[in-house]
Amino acid sequence: MTAWGQIHDLAPELRQRWAAARVWAAHQAPYLATAVLALDPVVVTGETAAPDLRGFPADPDWHVYIDPDVLAGTELPVIGFWLLHQVTHLLRQHAARFPAKAEAPEHAVPSQTRTPQQQRWNLAGDAEINDDLHAGEVAVPAEAVTPADLALPDGWTAEQYWDALSADSKPQVDCGSGADGQQRPWDCGRPGLSEIGKQMLGRDVARRILEHQKQRGDVPEGWQRWAQDVLEPTVNWRRQLAAAVRRGVADVAGRVDFTYRRPSRRAAAVPDVVLPSLRQPLPQVAMVLDTSGSMSDDMLAQALGEVGGVLRSLGLGRRNLRVICCDAQAYEHQRVLDAREVRLSGGGGTDMGQGLAAAGELRPRPDLVIVLTDGHTPWPSRAPEGVRVVVGLMDSEGRSPDWATTVIVGTDRAAGSW
Ligand SMILES: [Zn+2]
Numbered sequence: 001m002t003a004w005g006q007i008h009d010l011a012p013e014l015r016q017r018w019a020a021a022r023v024w025a026a027h028q029a030p031y032l033a034t035a036v037l038a039l040d041p042v043v044v045t046g047e048t049a050a051p052d053l054r055g056f057p058a059d060p061d062w063h064v065y066i067d068p069d070v071l072a073g074t075e076l077p078v079i080g081f082w083l084l085h086q087v088t089h090l091l092r093q094h095a096a097r098f099p100a101k102a103e104a105p106e107h108a109v110p111s112q113t114r115t116p117q118q119q120r121w122n123l124a125g126d127a128e129i130n131d132d133l134h135a136g137e138v139a140v141p142a143e144a145v146t147p148a149d150l151a152l153p154d155g156w157t158a159e160q161y162w163d164a165l166s167a168d169s170k171p172q173v174d175c176g177s178g179a180d181g182q183q184r185p186w187d188c189g190r191p192g193l194s195e196i197g198k199q200m201l202g203r204d205v206a207r208r209i210l211e212h213q214k215q216r217g218d219v220p221e222g223w224q225r226w227a228q229d230v231l232e233p234t235v236n237w238r239r240q241l242a243a244a245v246r247r248g249v250a251d252v253a254g255r256v257d258f259t260y261r262r263p264s265r266r267a268a269a270v271p272d273v274v275l276p277s278l279r280q281p282l283p284q285v286a287m288v289l290d291t292s293g294s295m296s297d298d299m300l301a302q303a304l305g306e307v308g309g310v311l312r313s314l315g316l317g318r319r320n321l322r323v324i325c326c327d328a329q330a331y332e333h334q335r336v337l338d339a340r341e342v343r344l345s346g347g348g349g350t351d352m353g354q355g356l357a358a359a360g361e362l363r364p365r366p367d368l369v370i371v372l373t374d375g376h377t378p379w380p381s382r383a384p385e386g387v388r389v390v391v392g393l394m395d396s397e398g399r400s401p402d403w404a405t406t407v408i409v410g411t412d413r414a415a416g417s418w
Contacts, residue, residue: 001046001047002044002045002046002047002185002186003044003045003046004042004043004044004188004190005042005043005044005045006041006042006043007041007043007066009043010043010068010071014068014071014072017071017072017076017079018041018066018071018079020076021076021079021080021083022036022037022039022080022083024076024077024079024080025079025080025081025083025084028080028084028138029084029133029138030208030212031205031208031209031211031212031219031223032084032087032088032205032208033208034201034204034205034208035087035090035091035201035205036083036084036087038062038087038193038201039058039062039063039064039083039086039087040062040063040064040192040193041063041064041066042063042064042065042066042188042190043066043068044065044066044067044186045067045068052067052110052111052174052184052186053065053066053067053070053186054070054074054143054173055082055085055086055143055144055173055174055175055176056070056079056082056083056086057086057174057175057176057177057178057179057184057186058086058087058089058090058175058176058177058178059176059177059178059184059187059188059192060090060095060096060177060178060181061190061191061192061193062090062192062193062198063187063188063190063192064083064086065176065186065187065188077138077139078139078141080138081133081138081139081140081141081144082141082144084133084138085126085129085130085133085144085175086175086176086178088129088132088133089125089129089175089178089179090178090198091201091202091205091226092125092128092129092158092226094121094125094128094158094178094179094180095177095178095179095180095181096181096247097158097159098117098118098121098180098181098182099117099121099159099162100115100117100118100121101181101250101251102250102251103115103117104117104118104180104181104182105182107183108182108183108184108185108187109182109183109184109185110184110185111174111184114174114182116167116168117167118180118182119169119170119171120162120165120166120167120168120169121158121162121179121180122171122174122175122179122180123145123150123161123165123169123170123171124158124159124161124162124165125158125161125175125179125180126144126145126171126175127145127146127147127150127152127156127158127161128156128157128158128161128222130144130145130146130147131146131147131154131155131220131222132220132221132222132223133220143172143173144173145171145172147161150164150165150169152164155221155222194402195400195402195404195405195406196399196400196402196406199406199408202230203230203231205227205230206226206227206228206230206231207227207231209223209224209226209227210224210227210228210231213227238306240407240408241303241306241307241310241392241407241409242306242309242310244390244392244405244407245307245310245311245368245370245390246310246314247405248368248370248388248390248405249283249285249311249314249316249368251388252283252367252368252388282315282316282320283316283320283366283367283368284320284322284362284364284365284366284367284368285311285316285320285321285322285366285367285368285369285370286321286322286323286324286333286359286362286366286368286369286370287304287307287321287322287323287324287369287370287371287372288324288326288330288352288355288356288358288359288369288370288371288372288373289304289323289324289325289326289342289344289355289372289373290326290327290350290352290355290371290372290373290374290377290394291325291326291327291344291345291346291347292326292327292328292346292347292348292349292350292374292376292377293327293347293348294350294374294376294395295373295374295394297344299394299409300344300372303372303392303394303409304342304372307370307372307392318335318336319335321335321336322334322335322359322362322366323335323336323342324355324358324359325342325343325344325345325346325355326346326351326352326354326355326358327345327346327347327348327349327350327351328346328348328349328350328351328354329346329348329351329354330354330355330357330358331345331346333358333362350373350376350377351377351378352371352373352377352378352379353377353378353379353380355371356369356371356380356383356384356389357380357384359384359387360384360385360387365386365387366387367386367387367388368387368388368389368390369383369384369387369388369389369390370389370390370391370392371389371390371391371392371404372391372392372394372409373391373392373393373394373398373400374393374394374395374398375391375393375394375395375397375398375399375400376395376397376398376399377398377399379399379400379401380401382403383401383403383404388405389401389403389404389405390404390405390406390407391404391405391406391407392407392409393406393407393408393409394409396408
């Protein structure tokens with residue numbers, strides 16, 4: 001049986017070792033210190049432990065899994081390396097970026113039985129990470145892969161390495177569900193860092209990176225690019241919102257598809273490309289637009305235009321999209337895709353719960369609901385049943401619920417203000 005314990009259950013010398021490894025990691029890359037400290041250690045004992053936990057794998061909710069024997073038998077700089085490595089998988093959202101999600105197994109699988117896609121993506125993510133960990137005294141352990149080991153150039157994204165790798169590439173170490181979003185037998189299933197907590201942590205780390213670079217000038221390039229991506233939504237919110245909508249549609253389409261037939265192997269690897277040619281009914285999408293007084297028409301038009309473009313590129317037309325305007329109440333839905341066509345109603349108080357409820361009552365019921373709001377609204381305690389929700393949050397002070405995927409959306413005028 002697997003048992004999950006806490007750090008203070010360990011012998012004092014192991015507790016010290018863990019503390020020292022975290023300090024070592026924070027010292028090597030001070031701009032990642034808050035991320036290393038945000039890791040919630042879970043001590044795993046029992047049959048699913050060694051040798052799978054050599055890399056101190058994490059899960060997407062920021063638990064990091066520790067095998068006491070591995071902790072005792074690994075040199076401090078190597079433990080430190082893995083901590084920096086795993087927070088990078090998490091900060092760079094490799095779990096959400098896993099290109100073969102539709103083909104992933106439904107249940108937790110041990111390291112040895114991971115699919116070839118999981119292993120190839122682990123390797124691709126590791127290559128993206130490890131060329132940015134050369135800084136300071138960080139020594140990359142022999143079992144950790146670098147782009148040079150793969151005879152590929154430094155500085156690529158995991159997606160580029162994925163494309164370049166052969167289908168049977170295998171990493172030596174399993175980086176856990178934090179690297180591909182697929183459950184492992186050692187995952188504890190406890191709630192961890194919230195979605196908003198993850199975003200706030202990411203922004204904090206990004207700010208520290210730019211600050212550190214300004215003062216010391218020694219931050220690896222990959223991290224600088226990442227920080228700019230996180231902090232400059234005016235440049236990147238379009239891409240992030242598009243990615244969230246695309247992922248939402250792909251996941252929903254995968255689910256719809258699954259009830260009819262297994263997607264082809266090739267199709268699952270390139271969900272963006274294959275969607276328009278699916279013969280199954282396309283997913284039904286609804287948008288809830290916050291038309292309360294605090295939202296400017298300009299902001300709405302920009303975000304709406306972006307979402308419309310993505311949906312069109314996925315082959316979703318008027319028949320598959322309904323738009324609900326909502327302030328303190330939800331208005332009659334409209335079937336439009338062009339921002340200029342939406343008749344914006346409302347202007348009073350705000351309650352996106354009304355809009356979500358109205359979306360949940362549409363027939364056919366939408367599979368995916370995209371909410372564009374400033375977040376100054378109450379939210380229901382869960383999503384409408386069977387509906388996946390993406391929130392485009394147009395004010396960083398606003399709130400969005402944990403059960404939704406949130407993208408913080410800037411407007412072109414708000415350049416650099418947050
Ligand atoms: Zn890794």
